[in-house]
Amino acid sequence: MTMGLWRGLRALPTWTVPVLCAAVLLLLPAFGLGFSATRQIQLACILALLVSGLNLSLGYAGELALGQAAMYAFGAYTAGLLSVAGHTDIVLQLAAAGLAVLVVGVLTGMVGLRLGSWSLAMTSFFLVLIVPDVLAVFDDRTGGRNGLSGILGPTLFGRPLGPTEIYLVIAVVLVAWFAVMRNIVTSRHGVALRVLKQSPVLASSMGISVFRMKLLAYALGAIPAGLAGALFANLDLYVSPEAFGFVLATTILAAAILGGVTSVYGALAGAAIMQFGPNQSSRFQEFALVFTGAFLIIGGVLLRGGLAGPARRAVARLDRAAGIRPRPGAGAAEAAVPRIRGTELVVDGVSKSFGGNRALDGVSFRAEPGRVTALIGPNGSGKTTLLNMVCGFYRTDSGRILLDGARLDGAAAHRVSRAGVARTFQTPSVPDGVTVLEAVAAGRYSADRVSVLSAVLRLPRFRRARRADVAEAERMLALVGMAELRDEPASSLPLGMRRLLEVARSLAASPGVLLLDEAASGLDEDEVERLAELIRRIRRAGGTVVLVEHNFRLVLDLADDIVVLAHGQVVAHGPPAEIETNPRVLAEYLGATEEVS
Amino acid sequence: MTIIWGGLALGAVYALVAIGYNIVFISSKTFNFAQAQLMMVGTFVAYTGLVTLRLPVAVVVLLATAAVTLVAAVEERLAVRPVEDPETVLVTTLGAGVLINGLTQVVWGGQPLAVPFFGGDGVLELLGGRVYPVEIALVAVAVALVVLFGWFARRSVTGLTLLAMAEDREAAMLRGVDVRRLAFGAFAASGALAGLLGVFVGPKTFAVATLGASLALKGFVVMAIGGFGSMPGTLVGGMVVGLAEALAARHLGSEFAAISVFAVLIAILLVRPSGLFVRTRERLV
Numbered sequence: 040m041t042m043g044l045w046r047g048l049r050a051l052p053t054w055t056v057p058v059l060c061a062a063v064l065l066l067l068p069a070f071g072l073g074f075s076a077t078r079q080i081q082l083a084c085i086l087a088l089l090v091s092g093l094n095l096s097l098g099y100a101g102e103l104a105l106g107q108a109a110m111y112a113f114g115a116y117t118a119g120l121l122s123v124a125g126h127t128d129i130v131l132q133l134a135a136a137g138l139a140v141l142v143v144g145v146l147t148g149m150v151g152l153r154l155g156s157w158s159l160a161m162t163s164f165f166l167v168l169i170v171p172d173v174l175a176v177f178d179d180r181t182g183g184r185n186g187l188s189g190i191l192g193p194t195l196f197g198r199p200l201g202p203t204e205i206y207l208v209i210a211v212v213l214v215a216w217f218a219v220m221r222n223i224v225t226s227r228h229g230v231a232l233r234v235l236k237q238s239p240v241l242a243s244s245m246g247i248s249v250f251r252m253k254l255l256a257y258a259l260g261a262i263p264a265g266l267a268g269a270l271f272a273n274l275d276l277y278v279s280p281e282a283f284g285f286v287l288a289t290t291i292l293a294a295a296i297l298g299g300v301t302s303v304y305g306a307l308a309g310a311a312i313m314q315f316g317p318n319q320s321s322r323f324q325e326f327a328l329v330f331t332g333a334f335l336i337i338g339g340v341l342l343r344g345g346l347a348g349p350a351r352r353a354v355a356r357l358d359r360a361a362g363i364r365p366r367p368g369a370g371a372a373e374a375a376v377p378r379i380r381g382t383e384l385v386v387d388g389v390s391k392s393f394g395g396n397r398a399l400d401g402v403s404f405r406a407e408p409g410r411v412t413a414l415i416g417p418n419g420s421g422k423t424t425l426l427n428m429v430c431g432f433y434r435t436d437s438g439r440i441l442l443d444g445a446r447l448d449g450a451a452a453h454r455v456s457r458a459g460v461a462r463t464f465q466t467p468s469v470p471d472g473v474t475v476l477e478a479v480a481a482g483r484y485s486a487d488r489v490s491v492l493s494a495v496l497r498l499p500r501f502r503r504a505r506r507a508d509v510a511e512a513e514r515m516l517a518l519v520g521m522a523e524l525r526d527e528p529a530s531s532l533p534l535g536m537r538r539l540l541e542v543a544r545s546l547a548a549s550p551g552v553l554l555l556d557e558a559a560s561g562l563d564e565d566e567v568e569r570l571a572e573l574i575r576r577i578r579r580a581g582g583t584v585v586l587v588e589h590n591f592r593l594v595l596d597l598a599d600d601i602v603v604l605a606h607g608q609v610v611a612h613g614p615p616a617e618i619e620t621n622p623r624v625l626a627e628y629l630g631a632t633e634e635v636s
Numbered sequence: 637m638t639i640i641w642g643g644l645a646l647g648a649v650y651a652l653v654a655i656g657y658n659i660v661f662i663s664s665k666t667f668n669f670a671q672a673q674l675m676m677v678g679t680f681v682a683y684t685g686l687v688t689l690r691l692p693v694a695v696v697v698l699l700a701t702a703a704v705t706l707v708a709a710v711e712e713r714l715a716v717r718p719v720e721d722p723e724t725v726l727v728t729t730l731g732a733g734v735l736i737n738g739l740t741q742v743v744w745g746g747q748p749l750a751v752p753f754f755g756g757d758g759v760l761e762l763l764g765g766r767v768y769p770v771e772i773a774l775v776a777v778a779v780a781l782v783v784l785f786g787w788f789a790r791r792s793v794t795g796l797t798l799l800a801m802a803e804d805r806e807a808a809m810l811r812g813v814d815v816r817r818l819a820f821g822a823f824a825a826s827g828a829l830a831g832l833l834g835v836f837v838g839p840k841t842f843a844v845a846t847l848g849a850s851l852a853l854k855g856f857v858v859m860a861i862g863g864f865g866s867m868p869g870t871l872v873g874g875m876v877v878g879l880a881e882a883l884a885a886r887h888l889g890s891e892f893a894a895i896s897v898f899a900v901l902i903a904i905l906l907v908r909p910s911g912l913f914v915r916t917r918e919r920l921v
Contacts, residue, residue: 103726153905160726161856162905165898168853175891285849289734296727328738335731340718 042361049358057221057304061214068203077206079314081274084213087310088267090294091220091303092260098300099229100256101236106147106163107291110140110261112170112283114268116181119278122190129193129200129208132269140265144258152253159257167288171280186279193273209270216263219495221303223259226494226501227508230473230481232256233301237470244430244464246456246485246548255491286328293331296338299345301472308346376518376576381408381583382443382459382551389428389438389448391421391607398424400607401438406552406600411574411584413594416604422587423465425604426554429585430462431455442552457485459551461544463558467537469529475521478529478540480512482547515543518576520569534561542573552583559590571597595619637765639886640879645771647878648778649837653855654862654870655781656826662802662865663822666725670711670733672851673740674827678704678834679843680740683749686835693754693835701831707736708827712820733848741845751838770839777836778874781829782867789867798822802865850894854881857901876900 067080089107096104114136121132151162175183182188193200193208200208223229231252235242239249272278290313298309316330338345384406391399399421406412414422427433429440431452440448442458450458461482469478487508493501516522519539524532532540538558545553555574559567567590574597577584588594594601594615601618603611611621618624656671678700685696715728753770760767789795801808801815809815841847858877862869877897884896 097723101723103723150902150905158860158905161853161860162901165853165857165894165901168850169894169898172891172894176889176895285846289730292727292730325742326738328734328741330738332731332733332735332738335734336715336728339724339728339731340715 045357045361049361054221057217061210061217064210064214065207067210068206077202081206081209081270083311083314084209085267085271085274086291086294086314087307088213088216088263088270089291090298090306090310091216092263093291093295094298094300094302094306095220095223095260096253096257097295098302099224099232099236100253102152102253102257103160104163104257104260105160105288105292106166107261107264108283108288109163109166109170110143110264111268111271111287112174112278112280113140113143114265115272115278115283116174116187116268117265118269118272119187119190120180122193122272123187125191127191127194128197129195129269129273132193132273133212133266136265136269137262138265140261140268141258144261145254148254148257152250152257159253164288167283167285170283174280182279184280186277186281188277190272190276190278192276205274209274212266212270216266217303217307220263222495222497223491224303226491227480227484227489227505228255228491228494230470230477231484233470233472234481238468240432240452241464241468241470243432243452244456244462245482245544246453248451248453259491286331289328289331289335293334293338295345297334297345299347299350302345302347305345305347376546376573376580376582377514377549379549379577379580379582380551381581383407383441384429384460384552384583384585385439385441386425386429387439387441389425389440390436391424391428391433392436398607399428402604402607402609403438404600404602404609404612406583406585408583409578409581410599411578411586411597412600412602413586413588413598414602414604415588415591415594416610420604421607422604423556424607426462426556426585426587429455429552429554430460453485456548459548460554461546461548461550461552462554463538463541463545463556465556465560467534467541469532469537469540471530473529474526475516475529475532475540476509476512476525479515479543479547480508482515482544483508483511486548511547512543515547518546518573519543535563535566538562539566539570542570546577550582552585553577554585554587556587557589558586559588559593567593637763638767639765639882641762641765641767641771643879643882644875645768645774645840645878646881647858647874647876648771648774649840649874650851650854650858650877651778651870651874652774652781652829652833652837653851654858654873655778655785655867656830657855657859658865658867658870659785659822659826659829663798664716664819665802665805666716666722667729668711668716668823668826669726669729669852670715670736670848671826671830672855673733673736673848674704674708674711674830675833675837675851676843676845676847677707677736677740678831679751679838679841679847680744680749680834681831682834682838683744683751683843686752686754687749697832697835700834701828704831704834705824705828708830709820709824711827712823716823717816717820733852737845737848744843744845746845748842748844751835751843753839754835757839768839770836774836774840777833778871782871785867794818854897857897857904860901861904 089111093104093107096102117136117139118132121135126132147162147166148159151159171184174181193205231242231247234245235247235249235252242252243249294309294313295306297312298305298307387403388401389399390401402421402425404412414425416422424433428435429447431450431454435448439446442460447455447458487504489501489504513522513525516525519542521536521539521543529540538561542555542558559570562570571593574584586594586598598615601613601615602609603618603624611618611624653672653675656675657668660666660668660671681700681703682696685691685699711732715732716725719725719728755769755773757768760769789799797808797813797818801813801818805815854877858870858873861873861876877900880896880900881893885893
């Protein structure tokens, strides 16, 4: 009976529950809430906005941004100063506050993101520290440390707003922002952010600009803080620097950790707990910091994923109990490799040293469309270094890398990827928290570009791209024989499957050049055969394949050309039959000197 | 000149925080957000020992060192060791910092407490400026610590092991280095240092619960200027930050003190993102 109810609930679209909650929130004043309860809910809503913005940068982009309190202050003062100047329209104030913090976010993010993981945390935290000082510098306008008073009551289209209407404005802004947040997170941009958090290297090899994506998440995350500030200024009609200090900054972080940073609605739970918990009773006021600190430690150590983690597991358990299965993948039958426009990759006299170690020394080779070019050589001979040079992770010391005649060396990794070079990694890199299908579809991120705005508004262009993403990803999964796994969590796959997933992801972009770095190691016999067959089909479809491989049999079996590297130099180059009998190769690579002499 | 002495002494305090950051960073590549709060606890214990209990200086130093070492050890066990990824360590050590902040507020209250300096507080004339003995002591201690650490890192087995561990944790493990014990030791040592320094820092900054956040950030700026993991860098960074703050406060007004440090941070990040004393390394796949 209860299971039947659950099945019915799960059959509804995923937005049903949030929409119902939003309706309840908007209808609450009709039940005649008291002043104090209303105020607590309003403050919890404002806190939830701050927390949600932090989630976007910390949970999804993996960048700790401690400056939400400063953005909040900035929004509040923007709205307050507008109001003092007579512009009391709430919509105008919200727009101005949102825009102002977006600008501050972009500027501080551009600087803060330059130095790896802690610098944004510190730069943005520093913003919080200098808020009172900046306000003091302009104290003739802002009132300095005494606070800004004289804020007029908000209006909407010239009509003054009463307490209930202010409540409604706050609730509407909250609901609207969470809709935006949900649309970003569930779109391909959300998946791209998770990829980024998992591995910046992987992200840039998929054509995602790491810097721009992090900046985007951080700057977008500032917007709800700015809106929250504008709402707060209109709620209290007074703002002072004390409201935006260290305590608030850490409260926001604690609420985010408690609710779960990698979730959309966890922010609501976290904000509610912090608002009705430590912030509430004045008896505990002096212990507020102690509680916040304890929450941060406990949340970080024990509650990996915050309250959203157990909630997700509970849903999954109920699903299993109710017998809800993911739909089987469609399109498993028609799994032909589409025609690929392969491009010619030329490596011309490339050298690279790390300190005194000459990793590559004048390496040249050519990989052509419709052919499989294998790079072989003992460990440390420079195979992976060469792939990394092609992909733009290392700069060449000398020599050129050309893709259909265009210079590739010197380009950033994400540009190389956008030029049509896709690769897999020795250690497969699979993002957390996405399904197999999403992980494969992420390979198309740069191939078919859709703006964040179009994802937020779910414009036709976004919907088209999403349909194409799903169709293409399903076809790629069918090609590697994993169609039935489409809705499994990608990070739960065993090693062999992860490798095939990487191949599918690289193929999804229909790359001009496909670089496979030891794609067959760790696969069982069956999987190796499947991979070999797939590579043959890619070749037949016109793709350019570069294969780095230790499995000598497989290489002889598959490759059209073999390039043998040793000590960073090409020692032999030719078709398999030639390489198999080349004495130098046997000596260097197989260590079979006695047979040759 | 008086301003410059004051700025240098302030810079020395920030450099001391950065030295603490560096010890932990070198040993475990993590960042202890609570380092400044540890130092703050040191100043409070120094206050209690010197003013409330009227104990001899040597006893107070031992007491503060022991107390803060203990706090740091507990922090490492509860907030650092159980956590795997460095981003979460940032969160949990910040949590530890906030917790320590809250507890000191509960125990010692929110008012600034003046900590007397054992070397006296008579003003000295030096190179045409007035300077307190504690200010000279702070600069001397910071320089001495950097020299001492450089010597320790090159000459002692533990120091060399630390460097090896910083270079490649797994390789050090394979060589039989007990990485976790050493990381714990370094963490505790950074705590001991913070406690020891309480009697020097307290007289300059007062013992006050808001000290932590501001010291933490300035210490970070020092590290950003000098380069992560570079000990000599902390001295230069401390000098830059301390002087910028003191000069801005003197010539532009006190509200520009923190803003000018922020400006320095921005400039450094734009011009030389890896710091002045650390060479950039190409990333590895």
